[in-house]
Amino acid sequence: MTPPTPRLFLIRHGETEWSLNGRHTGTSDIPLTVRGEEQIKSKAHILVGEGKPIDPQNLCVALVSPRQRAHKTFHLLFEHLPKVPDHIIDESVREWDYGKYEGLFKHEILAIDPKWDIWRDGCPGGESAQEMRDRVDCVIAKVREYHRQYFEEGKGTRDVLIIAHGHFNRVLIARWIRFELALGTRFNVEPGGVSVLSYNHNSLDEPALNALNLYADLK
Secondary structure (H helix, E strand, O other): OOOOOOOEEEEOOEEHHHHOOOOOOOOOOOOOOOHHHHHHHHHHHHHOOOOEEEEEEEEEEEEEOHHHHHHHHHHHHHHOOOOOOEEEHHHHHOOOOHHHOOOOOHHHHHHHOOOOOOHHHOOEEEOOHHHHHHHHHHHHHHHHHHHHHHHHHOOOOOOEEEOOHHHHHHHHHHHHOOOOOHHHHHHOOOOOOOEEEEEHOOHHHHHEEEEEEEOOOOO
16 A cells, blocks of 8 residues: 655744844844744644644654754744654754855845845855755755655655755755756745645655645735
């Protein structure tokens, strides 16, 4: 009997002061706002628990960015349960390193370089577009190996969870469905939004986007 198709739940952290006002937040360790914490708490009982979309019994692994806004989001999602699942604090799912553009608004960056496009140019002193693509591709390969072992060998369980960031998640969605990194600009990933990535026709050779911005506070 064919097992259920494996899934990746990809969640952006809740609102921070910088995500609210539009500053580029990569390595800066900005906390969630009170509203950001409530964004996550309000959806935790709907999203997480036995028989819910994210069932801890189905979690093979949870990868969490080291930034406190992501780690806090993870704990808020699971704090209503008797036990918080094991998770890995993983630098590979950190936000795009904005280098010299860290903390700047887009209009401030364009004043420095009027033709700047992060999807093409990357960030001076931080990560290039190619470096970001390579890092995300490595994360995808890791997730797909967990999925392969479950689906083909019966090892582990069905789902992987990643708690990460806006640009990171947009790049991962684009690369998951085998498009160029720059397609990520076409996806809006809202604070606290949940994306579901899986496969069509029960085939690991057909990666697909199943859902985008579930449970997000849409403006």
